[in-house]
Amino acid sequence: MSLATAHAVPVRRRAMTWSRAREAARELATAHLASGARDAPVTHLPLAEAPGAALAAAVTARVAVPGTDTAAMDGYAVAGRGPWRVVGRVLAGRPNRVDRLRPAEAVEIATGAPVPAGTVAVLPYERAERAGDRVAGPAVPGRHVRRRGETVPRGAVLAPAGTVVTPALLGLAAGTGHDELPVRRPRVAALVTGDEVLPAGLPVPGAVRDAIGPMLPGVVRWAGGVLAHSAYVGDGRAGLVAELRAAAADPWTEVVAVCGASSAGPADHLRDALDALGADIRIAGVACRPGHPQVLAVLPGGPLVVGLPGNPNAALVAALTLLVPALAALAGRPDPAHAGRHARLAAQVDRHPADTRLVAVRVRDGHAVPVGGDGPAALRGVAVADALAVLPPGDTAGPVELLELPR
Ligand SMILES: Nc1nc2c(c(=O)[nH]1)N[C@H]1C(S)=C(S)[C@@H](COP(=O)(O)OP(=O)(O)OC[C@H]3O[C@@H](n4cnc5c(N)ncnc54)[C@H](O)[C@@H]3O)O[C@H]1N2
Ligand code: MOO
Numbered sequence: 001m002s003l004a005t006a007h008a009v010p011v012r013r014r015a016m017t018w019s020r021a022r023e024a025a026r027e028l029a030t031a032h033l034a035s036g037a038r039d040a041p042v043t044h045l046p047l048a049e050a051p052g053a054a055l056a057a058a059v060t061a062r063v064a065v066p067g068t069d070t071a072a073m074d075g076y077a078v079a080g081r082g083p084w085r086v087v088g089r090v091l092a093g094r095p096n097r098v099d100r101l102r103p104a105e106a107v108e109i110a111t112g113a114p115v116p117a118g119t120v121a122v123l124p125y126e127r128a129e130r131a132g133d134r135v136a137g138p139a140v141p142g143r144h145v146r147r148r149g150e151t152v153p154r155g156a157v158l159a160p161a162g163t164v165v166t167p168a169l170l171g172l173a174a175g176t177g178h179d180e181l182p183v184r185r186p187r188v189a190a191l192v193t194g195d196e197v198l199p200a201g202l203p204v205p206g207a208v209r210d211a212i213g214p215m216l217p218g219v220v221r222w223a224g225g226v227l228a229h230s231a232y233v234g235d236g237r238a239g240l241v242a243e244l245r246a247a248a249a250d251p252w253t254e255v256v257a258v259c260g261a262s263s264a265g266p267a268d269h270l271r272d273a274l275d276a277l278g279a280d281i282r283i284a285g286v287a288c289r290p291g292h293p294q295v296l297a298v299l300p301g302g303p304l305v306v307g308l309p310g311n312p313n314a315a316l317v318a319a320l321t322l323l324v325p326a327l328a329a330l331a332g333r334p335d336p337a338h339a340g341r342h343a344r345l346a347a348q349v350d351r352h353p354a355d356t357r358l359v360a361v362r363v364r365d366g367h368a369v370p371v372g373g374d375g376p377a378a379l380r381g382v383a384v385a386d387a388l389a390v391l392p393p394g395d396t397a398g399p400v401e402l403l404e405l406p407r
Pocket of ligand 2: 288289290291292293309311314375376377
C-alpha cells in the first residue's frame with residue numbers, strides 16, 4: 001500500500017488549523033513508520049549520548065546482578081550456628097582469601113563483597129558482639145545475603161523498545177554490562193534555499209546570513225533526530241528538484257526540511273518541485289502567525305518533506321508545528337514542545353481573527369510576559385524567551401497553552 005493511501009490525513013490544499021496541523025504531522029509520521037517505507041536505522045550510541053533517545057530494541061541484562069552471592073551489609077558472613085570463630089576478612093574488589101566457611105566459622109565482610117561458600121547469613125556490625133577472634137549475635141538464615149541474580153536475573157528484559165532513555169535507565173544498563181544502547185534517530189536532510197542566503201561571513205546589502213541552518217541541528221536533535229546532511233540550493237526549480245531527488249535516493253533519510261521557497265513569489269519553487277517529483281502534498285499552509293506558508297508532503301516511496309518559510313522566526317514556528325511532531329513520532333518519543341504547560345498572559349495581546357498566534361514569552365510565577373521582537377523575520381524575541389504562548393483565533397479568556405522552545 002502506498003503512503004498516499006496508508007493513513008487517514010486528508011489532502012488539504014487550504015490552510016489547516018495550527019493544532020490540527022501538529023496532529024496531522026504526528027499521524028503522518030506514525031503511518032510512515034508503520035508502512036516501513038523507510039526503515040529507521042538503529043544507531044548504537046555510547047551511554048553518555050543516549051539520554052532522551054527512544055530504544056530501538058528491548059534492553060536485556062547481559063549478566064546477572066549481583067554476579068555472585070554477596071553481602072548486603074557490613075559485618076560478618078557466618079556459617080552454621082554461632083558463636084563463630086573469625087577466620088579472615090573479605091573486602092569488595094579484593095581477592096577473596098576465604099572462599100569457604102565451615103560450620104561455626106565467620107569472616108568479616110564488606111557490603112558488596114562475595115560471601116564465601118557455606119555462608120548462611122550476614123550479621124551486621126550493629127548486631128554483632130565481638131571478643132577477640134569470637135563473634136556472636138542473632139543471625140537469621142538468608143538474612144543480608146544478596147543472592148546471585150536477585151537484583152537482575154541474566155537475560156531479564158529491563159526496558160522494552162520505545163522506552164525513552166533516562167539517567168536511571170543508563171545506570172541500569174551500565175550495571176548489567178552495556179556500554180552502548182540501540183536507539184532510533186530519524187535522519188534529516190536540510191536544503192536551505194535562496195540565492196541571497198550566505199552560509200558564512202558578513203552579509204553585504206542584498207544578502208542575508210543563513211539564520212535557519214544553524215538552528216536546525218539543535219531543533220532536530222531535541223526532537224530525537226539527527227541532521228545528517230545539509231546543502232545550500234539556489235533559487236530555481238531544477239536545482240531544488242535535483243537536491244530533493246538526491247535526498248530521497250538516500251534510503252536512510254526519513255525527512256527532508258526545505259527552508260524558504262515556500263510562499264508565492266517568483267523564486268518560491270517548492271510546490272512546483274514537489275509536483276514535478278509526484279509528491280503527495282498533505283499540508284499546504286497552516287493557519288498560524290508567523291509560519292503560515294508551511295508544507296508537509298511525502299515523496300513517492302520515500303521521505304517526508306517539511307517546507308519551512310524563509311523568514312527565520314516563521315521557520316522556527318513551522319519547525320515546532322510540523323517538523324518536531326513528525327520527528328518525535330518517528331523517534332518514538334513524546335513531542336518535546338508539548339509539555340502541557342499553561343500560563344496567564346501578563347499583558348493584553350491581540351488575537352488574529354483567523355490564525356493562531358505564537359507569541360514569544362518569558363514565564364514568571366505562572367505568568368507569560370511577552371518579550372516582543374517576534375515578527376516573522378525576527379529571532380530577537382525567541383532567542384531570549386522561555387516559550388511561545390499559543391493564542392488561538394478569536395477572544396479567549398483564561399490561561400494559554402505554552403509551546404516549549406528547543407533547548
Ligand atoms: N504574495 C505573498 N507573499 C508572501 C506570502 C504570501 O502568502 N503571499 N507569505 C509571506 C510569508 S507569511 C512568509 S513567512 C514568507 C515566506 O517566504 P518563503 O518561504 O517563500 O521564503 P523566501 O521568499 O525565500 O524568503 C523570505 C524571507 O526570508 C529570508 N530568508 C530566506 N531564507 C533565509 C535563511 N536561511 N536565513 C535567513 N533569512 C532567510 C529571505 O531573504 C526573505 O527576506 O513569504 C511572505 N511573502
Ligand atoms: O506567517 Mo509568515 O510565516 O508571516 O512569516
